[in-house]
Amino acid sequence: MLFLFLLFKKIKLFLNTHKNLGMNKKNFIVVVLLLISTTMLLAQEEDPLYTRAGFKFGANYANITGDIEDTDARLRMHLGAVIEFPVSQRFYIQAEVLYSAQGYTIEEEGIENKISLNYLALPILAKYYFTPRFSFETGPRLATLANEANSIDDDSDEFFNTYNGFDFGWIFGAGYKVESGMFFQLHYNLGLSPIFNTDIIDASNTNAVVQASIGYLFKTKNNRRRQVQQIEQ
Numbered sequence: 001m002l003f004l005f006l007l008f009k010k011i012k013l014f015l016n017t018h019k020n021l022g023m024n025k026k027n028f029i030v031v032v033l034l035l036i037s038t039t040m041l042l043a044q045e046e047d048p049l050y051t052r053a054g055f056k057f058g059a060n061y062a063n064i065t066g067d068i069e070d071t072d073a074r075l076r077m078h079l080g081a082v083i084e085f086p087v088s089q090r091f092y093i094q095a096e097v098l099y100s101a102q103g104y105t106i107e108e109e110g111i112e113n114k115i116s117l118n119y120l121a122l123p124i125l126a127k128y129y130f131t132p133r134f135s136f137e138t139g140p141r142l143a144t145l146a147n148e149a150n151s152i153d154d155d156s157d158e159f160f161n162t163y164n165g166f167d168f169g170w171i172f173g174a175g176y177k178v179e180s181g182m183f184f185q186l187h188y189n190l191g192l193s194p195i196f197n198t199d200i201i202d203a204s205n206t207n208a209v210v211q212a213s214i215g216y217l218f219k220t221k222n223n224r225r226r227q228v229q230q231i232e233q
Helices: 002-021 025-045 221-232
Strands: 052-066 074-086 091-108 111-129 134-150 166-177 182-191 205-217
Touching: 052 182, 074 111, 074 205, 091 134, 091 205, 111 166, 134 182, 166 205
Parallel strands: 052 091
Antiparallel strands: 052 074, 052 205, 074 091, 091 111, 111 134, 134 166, 166 182, 182 205
């Protein structure tokens, strides 16, 4: 945007000069070429944008919310691959493919039962960098239930039919990215679809997960080439 503003000022100045001095056609062409060259140099001064891929992992503080209220959270983990697409200097899209271990703990007949709900998730996040390092992040999360288990060895068909195979949620959070490509994220996944099959359990509950992550985005070939050129200069 800065170079466009400067170009506008140069064109305005040129038009005023041309009007007052009565330039001939040859001089007109020379000045136009100079303006184009200056514009190209100004545009090159802006940092180029690159798509970067990497990985992330971290901790899940997982629970469920809804009709069944007497549950406790579980501390579990997540890991997977990420790719960040630039849209502008401040706006990016980040897509992820994660294995996300979730669940909850509930007491059944005096026995603590730890429920494991493990998902393959696809979050798609819009990231706005309000500073060069800090970003607001939000977007949908689609997930499929990879497997479920419990700590009291209930292997009945009824247990495995209790949970829906698809989960939909919305992520809110923030991130911090350093120059090297390492980044940190804190997200809250708000579940928007019921986790239970209501034909089995007459209750409406959704996932609720706080997620703290650390990750790394690798430099592309163009990133590395530009870094070498800056060092040589």
